[in-house]
Amino acid sequence: MTAPVPGPTKLSRAPGVAFIFKKALISALVALVLFSLMIGIRTEAGPTGQLIYWTRFDDLAAMVATVFGGSIVVELLRQWWGPVGTIRIVPPAAQNGLVVARRAIAPVLLIFTFLVPVIFYDQRYILDLGILVLTYVMLGWGLNVVVGLAGLLDLGYVAFYAVGAYSYALLSTNFGLSFWVCLPLAGILAAFWGVLLGFPVLRLRGDYLAIVTLAFGEIIRLVIINWQSLTGGPNGVSGIPRPTFFGIPLTPGDNGLAARLGIEFSPTHRIVFLFYLILALALLTNWVTIRLRRLPIGRAWEALREDEVACRALGINTTTTKLTAFATGAMFGGFAGAFFATRQGFISPESFTFQESALVLAIVVLGGMGSQLGVALAALTMIGGFELFRGFDQYRMLVFGVAMVLLMIWRPRGLIGHRAPTVFLERSQAISSELTSEGRG
Amino acid sequence: MSGKNILNVDHLSMRFGGVVAVNDLSFTAERRKITALIGPNGAGKTTVFNCITGFYKPTSGAMRLTHDDGRAIQLERLNDFRISKLAKVARTFQNIRLFPGMTALENLMVAQHNALMRASGLTFLGLIGAPSWRAAEKHAIDQATRWLGRIGLLERADDAAGNLPYGDQRRLEIARAMCTEPALLCLDEPAAGLNARESAALSELLLSIRGDHGTSILLIEHDMSVVMEISDHIVVMDYGVKIAEGAPQDIRDNPRVIAAYLGADEEEAIAVMESGT
Secondary structure (H helix, E strand, O other): OOOOOHHHHHHHHOOOHHHHHHHHHHHHHHHHHHHHHHHHEEEEEOOOOOEEEEEOHHHHHHHHHHHHHHHHHHHHHHHHHOOOOHHHHOOHHHHHHHHHHHHHHHHHHHHHHHHHHHHOOOOHHHHHHHHHHHHHHHHHHHHHHHHHHOOOOOOOOHHHHHHHHHHHHHHHHHHOOOHHHHHHHHHHHHHHHHHHHHHHHOOOOHHHHHHHHHHHHHHHHHHHHHOHHHHOHHHOEEOOOOOEEOOEEOOOOOOOHHHHHOOOOOOHHHHHHHHHHHHHHHHHHHHHHHHHHOOHHHHHHHHHHHOHHHHHHOOOOHHHHHHHHHHHHHHHHHHHHHHHHHHHOEEOHHHHOHHHHHHHHHHHHHHOOOOHHHHHHHHHHHHHHHHHHHHHHHHHHHHHHHHHHHHHHHOOOOOOOOEOOOOOOOOOOOEOOOOOOOOOO | OOOOEEEEEEEEEEEEOOEEEEEEEEEEEEOOOEEEEEOOOOOOHHHHHHHHOOOOOOOEEEEEEEOOOOOEEEHHHOOHHHHHHOOOEEEOOOOOOOOOOOEHHHHHHHHOHHHHHHHOOOOHHHHOOOHHHHHHHHHHHHHHHHHHHHOOOHHHOOOEHHHOOHHHHHHHHHHHHHOOOOOEEEEEOOOOOOOHHHHHHHHHHHHHHHHHHOOEEEEEOOOHHHHHHHOOEEEEEEOOEEEEEEOHHHHHOOHHHHHHHHOOOHHHHHHHHHHHO
16 A cells, blocks of 8 residues: 555545535425425315415425535535445444344344233233234244245235235134134135235246236235125124134133133233234244245245246246245235234224235345344334334324435345355355345246 | 267257247267367357257257166257256356355255255155255255365355355356256356366366266367367357367368358368468
């Protein structure tokens, strides 16, 4: 390395006050154009249907000023830090600590989850939130098989969730089958629909695949709405039986679990039971997925994501490989759906909109495609964070959106972007996310 | 005859719209020999490969693969993955197609997919961790390790394939193809981008594959030092047709071949040769 040339380096690093102001002015101008109608003028329909509008120029001015100031701050920060890189921000000593922390995070998280009903026994809100988070963790892990491992972009995952939920709801209300009989049936039915979806989309790749899966999700929802005689249409299915503790109901009656154990009945028992039930289901999903990754089928999924042509050249039947990925992912979605039905006691098509698919997909992408721990953390962040920002009231979505954008700048390939090898000779070393492919369908 | 030739290509033609990429090509590849397919750029060599390995469906013609036990398979009737699975034809690609995000060892494990799939009882035995599956997995890792040792990549077994140097990636792709235990190995320009030392190592590797495993090799190559050194038989193509065939020495002196490579008329080439000698 020769002595640094101060002139040009300094110039490129610090483009000067004029540059910063120019940039800030442009940003402010864009903000002005964008927000002049969105914020500057407020319109509403009057009582007789006429248009009422009034101006909010003070809000608009505040917004533009914020953008102007913010742009200067961001530019200054960028010059202060130089090119963004985690190495620059985090000192090496702390990085070693992070490595240790990263190893410990999964077991700590698992133990904490087991203890949640004990710690928060009296707080119904926390327990309900925990159940919700775990449901999304399970859905995320299920979709991870399809999107993260096999690299098939599925925008209609909620369809399988719906199939599972309606399978249990209809089988139990019409035929009186118990939850534990219906759970595998719901999984099998969802897997069956996964294969049905898989067949027509086998030839599609990338964007085309995404659109067809999106349509599939909508078709299932519309069929549920319109097939009134079977599904009850928009009214949904109500009176779905609550889960039993392997046949023993969790009710205050004499044959209830509380009476048999000789303890006082509390409605929290059922919540705690549901919590451990979804935890068990989620852990089953996790265990099976981790197992499958180390089996030839799982390796074929990942190989398919990396290079489909090479897979075919190696004699891998890409058709069945894709179908098994769809079926496996759908099966877990079906399990989660059955759980959702028994928890709610009532289901309607409103619970299975595209927004749910998008949320689960966001969890998988945010977590880092293919990473089990990443998906769990992302579900916690997305669902938990959403609740955390409840205090911000009407700005909740805004704050949440900003948080997401920041997270994606900091971690463009998801929370846990690297990939762990499925087999190793000497030592297992993580593979950088720059090498792995996202798959193109 | 079926005992001698592993591959018989008869009157193979491949048309893309109005373009005739391969026109009425016939040649044979002998068992346990290295057959090279050479020719100028755009001669249709890779198209022939894609037909043999099932990536293209030929417009007309037949390709018969005869195994050691006399079992004959018409390749034009099988599609893509079945050619590798049933006919035991493996290939590599002109632009390397490894799984870059998987380790070198994993790449070789994926290549043993079909054998491992059977051993894992279509996943179910593997899911419960049956002893027979564990043994099969260990065997597969041993086989992969052996190949990594042979191509000198044992130390880098746990590195991502995409992180390996170019020459190592080329060798790893060949090892991956060999892990499918093929009867016929099709290599599309394996020496492209290699330096002289790496080319020599490649020649050695290919000769040992032929010698130790009895695998027949079909080779597309532009590097004439490699072709002339290791080929038993050479087929020369130009504009989709075969223009010459024979032992390396015959091909080296063939005026039509020289003309094709120089882009000159046959007469001119003969004139050049005569004036040179």
